[in-house]
Amino acid sequence: LSTFQWPNPQLAYADKMLYESTLGLLAQGCPPRDNSTVPAQWLRIAYHDMSTHDVDDGTGGLDASIQFELDRPQNIGQGMVDSLDDFRNFVAGAPFLGTADTIALGAIFALAGCGGPVIPFSAGRVDATEAGPETVPEPQQDLASHTEAFRRQGFTPTEMIGLVACGHTLGGVRQVDFPLVVTDTEDFLQTFDTTTNFDNAVVSEYLQNTTQNILVVGPNVTTRSDFRIFSSDGNVTMQSFLSSDTFNETCGNLIERMINTVPNGVTLTQPISEPFDYVVSEPLFSYRNGTMSMATTLRIVNPSDNPSRTVTMLWADRQGSSCSSTGCTSPSTGFVQVFLGLIGDIQGLTADRYAFNATINATTSISKFWFEINENDGSDPVIVDNGGSSFAIGQDSVFIDNSRSEFVIFSSSLINYQKVVMAVRGDASSSVSITTFDPHTNTSTPPYLPTIITTNLQVDNSNPAEGEFTFFTANVSSTVTFLNISGNIGGVSYTQENFDMTVVDFPFVSISQ
């Protein structure tokens, strides 16, 4: 079983972006853009970003420093900006999954979208805050410079041949950006091979001398860098790539290493090569009239087609008094099919997401929950209990009230925001603050840097105190993805880290203005 110990917001979110973000769909079918293809642009930016790595001192690598390097001739091209726009528009960044991780995801989707190998995804890259060295190889440089550049990036001369052939199976060279390479001004883009897909045509056409690859046969001999690299070992490596299995396997391995090349000290997560079997979403609490409710969901991968299946949430209270030893139970309120995106489609995987909305006595509350999946066919029910420890609710004294909070929309403009209402088990002398992570900056050009703001909440006059609870509030941007909560009630501190705002279900409130 592919699983992890909950809570692990980083692994859960990495799985979600790999399997449930819409980014992959932009690469599906290897679609055209700017005379090239979307995946070609995504693969090129991944290589250029990684090119800053230096094995000798362990600096640079895939770190999104490309965002600060776009004015360099080596990084010229509309594809760079378009790719960064795709990444920010189709993957909502998180404190533990930033632009560098998204560039890595882009490379994975690029290969998969064009029929190439599926490579595993590890998250955990750290976004740079400044430019790296100017170390992207350029076509006019000689073989010795390229061999040294790849050595510094961590690749042998043979791996250099592989990496360049694997990269140059997609896309081509644009005339406007490289007029000294593509001299015919009628030629918008000179593709590296005659197929759009990720395949070894770049190799076979080169070996058959039919290639139109401008970096092999271009009019400018100085910029025939692919020729110099491909032929550097007497074509031995290129010959081996005539086997598409060898080509695909080598490319998968080399590009996986390429996207996992990070500065020393950066630790990547375990590689995700299949969706986690059971993923639980952020529990969402509400309090009203002496009763708490908790909504959550459970994603189940590859469920059999069984209409008799029942999925039940069970939980234990905080004192052990109101629930029997087997726990309180709440049946699923329904399920939806989850589309596991480009990669799930290739892997032939499906998933269902079961929803729960448990009604909980606010005084006895909840300490942990777990699930039972019963196929009702005589087989033993499956217990999903986080490896035996259940899914623990750390504290129930300070929580975002999902039904009192609001998603506020001004009908006259595009501006909207979220009114966060925090339920605090204490009086108005309590204090509570949130630190919000918003992956969006107010700029329309890279670098796209996150905004992190700490806000003290105020007593919410529109939600008067009720039962043991006082309500506090603050408005946050509509694009906040995660937040940390820190409260103090009568001198006792309560915290919750990485509350997932991307799954909240705040009621919509429209304000006409």
Ligand code: HEM
């Ligand atoms: C000596 C090494 C390399 C040189 C000199 C080189 C040079 C170039 C040049 C001049 C272009 C044209 C860019 C444009 O017009 O937008 C290009 C495109 C491209 N390169 Fe490389 N490259 C090298 C290595 C790599 C590697 C290692 C990869 C990835 C593994 C890669 C992936 C790509 C891709 C996918 C494109 C097509 C981009 C598009 O069509 O939008 N390149 N390369």
